[in-house]
Amino acid sequence: MKQPLIELREVTKSYRKGDTTVTPLANLNLDVQQGDFLALMGPSGSGKTTLLNLVAGVDQPTSGSVIVAGSDIGLLSRSKLAKWRAHHVGYIFQMYHLVPVLTAYENVELPLLLHSMSRAQRRERVNLALEAVGLLDRHDHYPRQLSGGQEQRVAIARAIVADPVILVADEPTGDLDAASAEATLALLNRLNSEMQKTILMVTHDPKAAAAARRSIHLEKGAIVDAPEQVLVAS
Amino acid sequence: MILSLVHYAWRTMTRHKLRSALTIGGIATAMFLFCFIEGLQNGVRQATENEATQNVLIVYQKSRFCPATSLLPERYVPAIQRIDGVKSVVPVKVYVNNCRASLDTVTFLGVPPELVNTIKKIDLKSGSLGDFTGRRDAAIVGESLAARRGLKPGDRFQIGGFSVGIAGVFKSDTPGEDNVAFTHLEMLQRGKAVDSLGYVTQFEVAIDDPAKADAISEKIDEMFKSETVQTTTKSHKAFIASSTGDLMGMIRFTRFLGLLCVVLVLALTANTVFVMVQERVREHAVLQTIGFAGRHLFSMIIVESLLLALAGGIIGTAAAAAALHFGHFNLSAEGVNISFAFTPLVVAAGMAASAITGLLAGFVPALQASLISITEALRRS
Ligand SMILES: Nc1ncnc2c1ncn2[C@@H]1O[C@H](COP(=O)(O)OP(=O)(O)OP(=O)(O)O)[C@@H](O)[C@H]1O
Numbered sequence: 001m002k003q004p005l006i007e008l009r010e011v012t013k014s015y016r017k018g019d020t021t022v023t024p025l026a027n028l029n030l031d032v033q034q035g036d037f038l039a040l041m042g043p044s045g046s047g048k049t050t051l052l053n054l055v056a057g058v059d060q061p062t063s064g065s066v067i068v069a070g071s072d073i074g075l076l077s078r079s080k081l082a083k084w085r086a087h088h089v090g091y092i093f094q095m096y097h098l099v100p101v102l103t104a105y106e107n108v109e110l111p112l113l114l115h116s117m118s119r120a121q122r123r124e125r126v127n128l129a130l131e132a133v134g135l136l137d138r139h140d141h142y143p144r145q146l147s148g149g150q151e152q153r154v155a156i157a158r159a160i161v162a163d164p165v166i167l168v169a170d171e172p173t174g175d176l177d178a179a180s181a182e183a184t185l186a187l188l189n190r191l192n193s194e195m196q197k198t199i200l201m202v203t204h205d206p207k208a209a210a211a212a213r214r215s216i217h218l219e220k221g222a223i224v225d226a227p228e229q230v231l232v233a234s
Numbered sequence: 235m236i237l238s239l240v241h242y243a244w245r246t247m248t249r250h251k252l253r254s255a256l257t258i259g260g261i262a263t264a265m266f267l268f269c270f271i272e273g274l275q276n277g278v279r280q281a282t283e284n285e286a287t288q289n290v291l292i293v294y295q296k297s298r299f300c301p302a303t304s305l306l307p308e309r310y311v312p313a314i315q316r317i318d319g320v321k322s323v324v325p326v327k328v329y330v331n332n333c334r335a336s337l338d339t340v341t342f343l344g345v346p347p348e349l350v351n352t353i354k355k356i357d358l359k360s361g362s363l364g365d366f367t368g369r370r371d372a373a374i375v376g377e378s379l380a381a382r383r384g385l386k387p388g389d390r391f392q393i394g395g396f397s398v399g400i401a402g403v404f405k406s407d408t409p410g411e412d413n414v415a416f417t418h419l420e421m422l423q424r425g426k427a428v429d430s431l432g433y434v435t436q437f438e439v440a441i442d443d444p445a446k447a448d449a450i451s452e453k454i455d456e457m458f459k460s461e462t463v464q465t466t467t468k469s470h471k472a473f474i475a476s477s478t479g480d481l482m483g484m485i486r487f488t489r490f491l492g493l494l495c496v497v498l499v500l501a502l503t504a505n506t507v508f509v510m511v512q513e514r515v516r517e518h519a520v521l522q523t524i525g526f527a528g529r530h531l532f533s534m535i536i537v538e539s540l541l542l543a544l545a546g547g548i549i550g551t552a553a554a555a556a557a558l559h560f561g562h563f564n565l566s567a568e569g570v571n572i573s574f575a576f577t578p579l580v581v582a583a584g585m586a587a588s589a590i591t592g593l594l595a596g597f598v599p600a601l602q603a604s605l606i607s608i609t610e611a612l613r614r615s
């Protein structure tokens with residue numbers, strides 16, 4: 001078997017708050033192969049977002065190792081980690097988190113500002129990403145002029161524009177109506193199957209989980225039943 | 235990248251248009267005051283540190299401080315002229331329509347017409363010097379005074395008991411002196427109710443070496459010690475300093491006010507930037523998630539702060555420039571004029587002050603923004 005793209009070994013994450021320590025993740029092991037589409041499920045507070053943040057290099061483990069795309073997240077400095085994120089990860093949020101004063105185009109362009117690219121090169125990439133999510137015609141709209149589903153698609157365009165290997169999504173359909181949720185899931189599915197993006201998606205919705213290739217359940221910071229390579233027909 | 239930062243910062247300012255406008259308005263007001271005060275300080279510097287007057291001494295009647303009360307006999311002139319090191323002596327009668335400190339004073343300097351070029355290098359913008367020397371009631375007026383009173387050659391101009399015909403308008407390299415009018419000495423001496431023929435307010439003594447100023451001053455005062463009318467001789471600079479004494483105290487105090495203006499700008503900008511950062515904690519966390527590093531956020535906030543401060547600075551400086559240009563303000567005390575000198579130096583000072591305060595005001599909020607914990611900021615909703 002190939003070296004996994006994401007490799008978590010004995011990962012523990014704890015937060016200190018005054019003199020109490022919260023440990024959302026304890027001694028967790030997880031491998032994710034390149035090209036996988038993994039749904040992360042579990043009750044509120046089980047550590048799903050915490051796990052996602054570790055994989056996305058937004059946070060670092062208290063102990064254990066998180067190796068993603070060949071880099072040990074725990075060993076990188078704050079600024080190195082930022083640069084690493086710019087090149088390897090696209091993050092999709094439940095509440096989209098577009099910058100309200102920038103147009104759809106400018107929002108999608110943001111990650112590219114961190115890469116050495118000419119304006120023309122950026123334009124080409126942004127247009128491709130907007131086209132991939134079917135919103136090229138809305139490029140000059142501001143977030144407030146878009147529906148929730150459209151905002152989320154712009155956010156997905158922003159996540160894929162720099163061509164990262166990994167996409168992480170934290171309840172991407174949590175704020176959407178059924179139709180928009182379905183469209184979003186279909187889009188993620190296409191990104192996985194056609195563009196070979198490895199996707200880690202947190203969700204509460206079994207229907208959403210069904211869209212993924214496999215799903216795992218977290219409970220109190222541990223994986224409870226991780227059926228090995230259970231493929232769900234998509 | 236920098237361009238995108240400026241673009242982003244600009245968009246950010248439009249988020250809360252009213253708030254940005256209020257802040258910029260406040261900064262502009264403070265910078266307006268700052269530039270006004272700098273202009274005044276600059277005027278004082280020009281009046282006292284004028285190269286051209288370094289070798290000029292002013293002889294005044296001893297213990298007299300107002301042009302109306304200093305009465306020196308013209309017959310002293312030849313004696314002073316004979317002193318070693320003295321190049322020329324010009325008797326001047328000063329008439330001021332208002333002896334107190336005022337913003338709109340008209341000063342007449344009565345000189346022997348043929349000597350007007352000795353006391354001052356006259357650079358005529360319009361009219362002719364010949365018209366001035368030829369007519370007893372002629373006057374040439376400084377540019378600022380002409381602008382303030384709307385005067386041009388051929389006009390008549392009345393002040394106090396005097397009526398003069400404008401023969402020309404001149405420009406001076408010293409703004410304070412653009413506020414005076416030169417007239418014939420004799421006209422001023424005869425025109426008053428009390429005939430003061432033979433008496434003048436002061437002598438302007440040009441010497442060949444500024445280093446000899448003290449020695450020559452002493453010699454002049456010594457010379458008339460036993461006369462009924464005694465003299466006090468000072469360097470031009472010391473004379474201005476003493477005759478504008480109270481005014482100078484006030485002006486020195488305004489320097490402190492100028493500093494307060496800068497502090498005000500600092501507080502105003504810092505406050506707004508703080509609020510801007512506070513309400514965008516989550517947005518900054520999202521940017522960091524995308525891959526922006528702390529230093530990117532730091533520069534972004536600094537650029538926003540600079541933009542605010544500079545916008546206010548430019549508006550305030552421009553307003554001050556317009557006010558001083560069209561207002562021709564001129565402070566006058568005891569016949570000495572001090573103009574608000576709005577020079578490129580003042581513009582530079584205004585811009586520098588706003589840029590520096592912009593940088594300083596943004597520093598702490600920028601640091602805050604660059605050091606946020608991404609996960610904690612993302613959890614806020
Ligand atoms: N920065 C932090 N500081 C302190 N405690 C934290 C922090 N982040 C997470 N926690 C705690 O860790 C636990 C797991 O949080 P996490 O956000 O990972 O849960 P989750 O599974 O994503 O829950 P939800 O489904 O509600 O989003 C919670 O008890 C939370 O309070």
Ligand SMILES: [Mg+2]
Nearest residue numbers: 048049050170
């Ligand atoms: Mg969560």
